[in-house]
Amino acid sequence: MPQTMFDKIWSAHEVSDGLLYIDLHLVHEVTSPQAFDGLRLAGRPVRRPDRTLATADHNVPTDGAKAARLIADQLSRVQVETLERNCEEFGILIYSLGSERQGIVHVIGPELGVTQPGMTIVCGDSHTSTHGAFGALAFGIGTSEVEHVLATQCLVQKRPKTMRILYSGELGPGVTPKDLILATIGRLGTGGMAGHAVEYAGPAIEALSMPGRMTVCNMTIEAGGRAGMIAPDETTFEWVKGRAAAPVDFDSAVERWRGLPTDAGASFDSKVEIDAAGISPMVTWGTTPGMVVEVTDTVPDPAAMDSPADRESAERALTYMALEPGTPMTEVAPERVFIGSCTNSRVEDLREAAAIVDGRKVAGSVRAMVVPGSHQVKLAAEAEGLHDVFRAAGFEWREAGCSMCLGMNPDTLIEGERCASTSNRNFEGRQGKGGRTHLVSPKMAAAAAIEGHFVDIREWS
Amino acid sequence: MRPIDVIEGKVSVLDRADVDTDQIIPKQFLKRVERTGFGEFLFYDWLRSGEISLEPNPILVAGRNFGCGSSREHAPWALEDFGFEAIVAPSFADIFYSNCTKIGLLPVELDEEHCRAVAEAGEARIDVDDQTITSAAGVFEFAIEPDVQHRLLNGLDDIGITLEGAAAIDEFEAGRQPDAAPTTTAL
Numbered sequence: 140m141p142q143t144m145f146d147k148i149w150s151a152h153e154v155s156d157g158l159l160y161i162d163l164h165l166v167h168e169v170t171s172p173q174a175f176d177g178l179r180l181a182g183r184p185v186r187r188p189d190r191t192l193a194t195a196d197h198n199v200p201t202d203g204a205k206a207a208r209l210i211a212d213q214l215s216r217v218q219v220e221t222l223e224r225n226c227e228e229f230g231i232l233i234y235s236l237g238s239e240r241q242g243i244v245h246v247i248g249p250e251l252g253v254t255q256p257g258m259t260i261v262c263g264d265s266h267t268s269t270h271g272a273f274g275a276l277a278f279g280i281g282t283s284e285v286e287h288v289l290a291t292q293c294l295v296q297k298r299p300k301t302m303r304i305l306y307s308g309e310l311g312p313g314v315t316p317k318d319l320i321l322a323t324i325g326r327l328g329t330g331g332m333a334g335h336a337v338e339y340a341g342p343a344i345e346a347l348s349m350p351g352r353m354t355v356c357n358m359t360i361e362a363g364g365r366a367g368m369i370a371p372d373e374t375t376f377e378w379v380k381g382r383a384a385a386p387v388d389f390d391s392a393v394e395r396w397r398g399l400p401t402d403a404g405a406s407f408d409s410k411v412e413i414d415a416a417g418i419s420p421m422v423t424w425g426t427t428p429g430m431v432v433e434v435t436d437t438v439p440d441p442a443a444m445d446s447p448a449d450r451e452s453a454e455r456a457l458t459y460m461a462l463e464p465g466t467p468m469t470e471v472a473p474e475r476v477f478i479g480s481c482t483n484s485r486v487e488d489l490r491e492a493a494a495i496v497d498g499r500k501v502a503g504s505v506r507a508m509v510v511p512g513s514h515q516v517k518l519a520a521e522a523e524g525l526h527d528v529f530r531a532a533g534f535e536w537r538e539a540g541c542s543m544c545l546g547m548n549p550d551t552l553i554e555g556e557r558c559a560s561t562s563n564r565n566f567e568g569r570q571g572k573g574g575r576t577h578l579v580s581p582k583m584a585a586a587a588a589i590e591g592h593f594v595d596i597r598e599w600s
Numbered sequence: 601m602r603p604i605d606v607i608e609g610k611v612s613v614l615d616r617a618d619v620d621t622d623q624i625i626p627k628q629f630l631k632r633v634e635r636t637g638f639g640e641f642l643f644y645d646w647l648r649s650g651e652i653s654l655e656p657n658p659i660l661v662a663g664r665n666f667g668c669g670s671s672r673e674h675a676p677w678a679l680e681d682f683g684f685e686a687i688v689a690p691s692f693a694d695i696f697y698s699n700c701t702k703i704g705l706l707p708v709e710l711d712e713e714h715c716r717a718v719a720e721a722g723e724a725r726i727d728v729d730d731q732t733i734t735s736a737a738g739v740f741e742f743a744i745e746p747d748v749q750h751r752l753l754n755g756l757d758d759i760g761i762t763l764e765g766a767a768a769i770d771e772f773e774a775g776r777q778p779d780a781a782p783t784t785t786a787l
Contacts, residue, residue, distance in 0.1 A: 157747065169672070172633035176633075177759075188785060189785040190781060214631035214632070218631050257780075263671060279695055287762065291769065330691055333665070363665065386782070427618050452618065564620075564622070
């Protein structure tokens with residue numbers, strides 16, 4: 140019987156009914172301390188330290204502090220030091236603050252090559268879906284499950300349903316993977332993929348680079364999807380080849396990986412088709428990623444919405460965002476710009492943004508910052524001179540971490556500030572209490588920094 | 601985890617859709633390394649601004665897609681520590697739902713109309729065994745996975761159960777190709 144890629148990976152990892160074997164467990168400082176405590180209390184070891192990798196990312200300052208003890212915030216310092224101690228006690232490899240390989244957990248996995256096709260990958264972080272870009276089954280888990288995986292290398296899982304989203308056509312000039320996924324979330328809604336492992340397919344997906352595919356899979360969770368996946372192909376193999384953790388016998392690994400894509404005629408529980416050519420640069424206007432419009436649109440009018448629940452949510456969102464219905468999105472003026480996060484902080488993202496700001500100046504009304512996704516991304520960008528381009532334009536150029544995506548470190552919005560952000564969530568207070576977030580692509584964020592308001596990147600020169 | 605059979609009492613209501621885990625427990629409280637004490641920070645911004653008010657009743661009725669966003673288990677910890685024993689909503693985000701079941705906070709999926717009826721009734725009795733929620737509005741049935749129900753009813757520890765089958769994991773590992781996954785400790 141023809142199988143989907145999801146079916147193949149699931150059945151290859153089923154230890155017993157509903158018990159899934161995990162190939163790689165990524166660990167960070169925020170969702171792990173209580174799990175390690177649980178192990179200690181029960182006197183349990185970590186079953187497979189050799190299938191586990193840790194880094195410090197959520198809490199770390201981006202000011203260049205080179206060791207956990209130099210973190211100024213006491214609670215953050217304790218959390219990172221706790222992770223370091225736990226990893227030492229349980230024999231887990233950690234790239235903490237000061238390591239050349241430190242960075243956002245979803246950036247360093249693919250960067251090191253530990254993210255490979257056909258694997259099951261989990262992490263106590265909802266954006267673990269990012270790794271699905273390699274044709275892996277990857278998803279976020281809670282702390283009890285982190286403890287479960289540490290102790291057993293397995294996870295009790297209900298088999299999700301499958302969905303395929305087929306993108307026909309090609310993305311237009313200036314339209315990025317970020318716009319593709321924002322448009323998809325806008326169409327399906329914040330719960331539209333709930334309970335499903337989602338395969339993104341079609342020519343528009345096949346044409347994407349690995350960073351672009353990671354951006355798409357990353358935001359699967361914003362439509363409630365359990366996991367996002369893209370079939371591995373030459374682009375995937377080329378990315379993994381030569382990386383630190385790439386298989387020694389690379390050719391036979393590729394042979395295996397070629398068997399992963401969904402068979403012709405395999406059936407999905409649901410199917411969606413989207414015309415990629417019809418997608419425009421997108422900007423969110425509200426407080427969920429599904430509250431999104433094309434940059435050429437205006438702020439929607441809640442009064443025109445059919446369902447009372449949608450109307451109420453939209454009204455509350457507009458009050459929070461301090462926006463009037465009917466305002467053109469291009470008149471919305473952010474005071475802050477954040478380029479970073481596990482969604483858009485890879486060197487390709489920075490390159491795209493740098494090309495926009497090159498030779499220009501950040502508007503006087505705007506404070507803009509770039510936070511590379513990992514220390515390696517930072518070094519690679521600096522080798523190309525991207526840091527000089529950003530700095531000359533007036534951007535701050537910082538050290539790697541999650542930073543203002545969730546503002547657990549000192550990088551936060553102050554109350555009422557409006558931000559063009561390349562991150563993944565525009566929830567109330569996400570980037571700082573009372574902060575107003577608009578999600579956009581790196582290009583759109585860069586152009587907003589220069590102009591002091593959103594612009595249609597397709598028309599801008 | 602303590603066994604859950606019946607949850608009975610007054611109902612608190614949060615009539616909002618898409619309540620995300622950033623609202624349930626804002627990030628500044630995720631820096632704690634303990635598992636307890638999150639209740640006082642529940643809905644920190646909304647409760648302190650007076651935007652909502654919530655009594656720590658046994659049952660919370662909420663809007664669709666409750667618990668969306670981050671995988672932070674701190675959200676169920678905070679709800680439980682505040683005093684809630686069951687959350688009733690038309691739908692839940694997957695990770696949040698799963699996190700609740702791991703700590704014995706009962707998530708009950710009930711269609712929107714019935715959620716409103718229970719909210720209006722103000723008091724309810726949830727029977728995990730019968731899969732019913734009874735209030736002045738009537739008796740409504742809800743669905744729950746049999747294995748989840750079994751674990752909740754008996755207060756079972758997932759890890760303990762899985763480790764009882766450790767031989768199957770050993771066997772699975774022995775049957776795998778050696779390079780099926782990278783060895784992190786070799787990096």
